[in-house]
Amino acid sequence: MANDVGGVAADKLRTFIERLERLAEEKKGISDDEKDVKAEAKGEGFDLKAISIILKLRKKSPEERSEEESVLAVYLAALGMD
Amino acid sequence: MANDVGGVAADKLRTFIERLERLAEEKKGISDDEKDVKAEAKGEGFDLKAISIILKLRKKSPEERSEEESVLAVYLAALGMD
Amino acid sequence: MANDVGGVAADKLRTFIERLERLAEEKKGISDDEKDVKAEAKGEGFDLKAISIILKLRKKSPEERSEEESVLAVYLAALGMD
Amino acid sequence: MANDVGGVAADKLRTFIERLERLAEEKKGISDDEKDVKAEAKGEGFDLKAISIILKLRKKSPEERSEEESVLAVYLAALGMD
DNA sequence: TTGGGTTACCACGACC
DNA sequence: GGTCGTGGTAACCCAA
Numbered sequence: 312m313a314n315d316v317g318g319v320a321a322d323k324l325r326t327f328i329e330r331l332e333r334l335a336e337e338k339k340g341i342s343d344d345e346k347d348v349k350a351e352a353k354g355e356g357f358d359l360k361a362i363s364i365i366l367k368l369r370k371k372s373p374e375e376r377s378e379e380e381s382v383l384a385v386y387l388a389a390l391g392m393d
Numbered sequence: 394m395a396n397d398v399g400g401v402a403a404d405k406l407r408t409f410i411e412r413l414e415r416l417a418e419e420k421k422g423i424s425d426d427e428k429d430v431k432a433e434a435k436g437e438g439f440d441l442k443a444i445s446i447i448l449k450l451r452k453k454s455p456e457e458r459s460e461e462e463s464v465l466a467v468y469l470a471a472l473g474m475d
Numbered sequence: 476m477a478n479d480v481g482g483v484a485a486d487k488l489r490t491f492i493e494r495l496e497r498l499a500e501e502k503k504g505i506s507d508d509e510k511d512v513k514a515e516a517k518g519e520g521f522d523l524k525a526i527s528i529i530l531k532l533r534k535k536s537p538e539e540r541s542e543e544e545s546v547l548a549v550y551l552a553a554l555g556m557d
Numbered sequence: 558m559a560n561d562v563g564g565v566a567a568d569k570l571r572t573f574i575e576r577l578e579r580l581a582e583e584k585k586g587i588s589d590d591e592k593d594v595k596a597e598a599k600g601e602g603f604d605l606k607a608i609s610i611i612l613k614l615r616k617k618s619p620e621e622r623s624e625e626e627s628v629l630a631v632y633l634a635a636l637g638m639d
Numbered sequence: 640t641t642g643g644g645t646t647a648c649c650a651c652g653a654c655c
Numbered sequence: 656g657g658t659c660g661t662g663g664t665a666a667c668c669c670a671a
Contacts, residue, residue: 332451341420389565389571444632464607465607519569
């Protein structure tokens, strides 16, 4: 292959890297959007930490959420922290 | 406001959360794409760790890259690691 | 100064690095101990994720814990997730 | 067992948690020491980022370090970044 | 048993 | 001085 450099297919390597860079750019754009939304929410007085917890809870199915909470409740009771 | 619950504007809160969830989904899609590209590169024999370093280097301007490397070179020389 | 290499006090640099390496070793030893304890707890049937949450809760003062929980409760109610 | 709470051996749970808390405290003390050393080095004009790289390099064996660097060099050459 | 993905944590830097 | 955002690090889990 004519485009080999040190046994490496230079064109293929370059293509992979450019694809990854393009995806990284898109991801950064979305992260910026997220920051904007959070700043807007914060500006209206919402608690960002609580919102983060909400987002995490909504990612779990109700079953696994209640399962986790019941284990935690038992442990808290065992420790007298309830 | 009719949609207040415990002093919180429920509709606004819900809107913020849904916007954030949508952005998180998009970001996940892109992360999946990145994984695909990396798997493809790996399948063709490329070294993923080296590619990651390349991506980091290309994010830096040439000036800051050479600046950082020259500091590091001095330290390595001072320690006899060169 | 006789021990300067490229304008860098080589002895001082070496000393800082060795102090940091020593501290890193100690920290690694403790991390290994933590892993052992967790493995032991897991081996006796305890839920590690719940234990992690317990540890986090105990690090917070009761006031900030109840403050955070009440905000979260209001948001969950506003979203009908309670 | 008399100390069971909700089917959980409360004493065992408490012991595990206290052991983990003690280890976490020790680790925090060491982290604080690391911060002190870094601040001292920075105060004498050393570049913390370069020192971090040095610490990482010294953790790798010379063989794996040169192996990684040679792969990277080939890739950089293939991309004309050298 | 090892490698990869996900996740959480922590220290650093910047900004206010 | 304290807070925010970010990057890097490491631990846990799973799958092969």
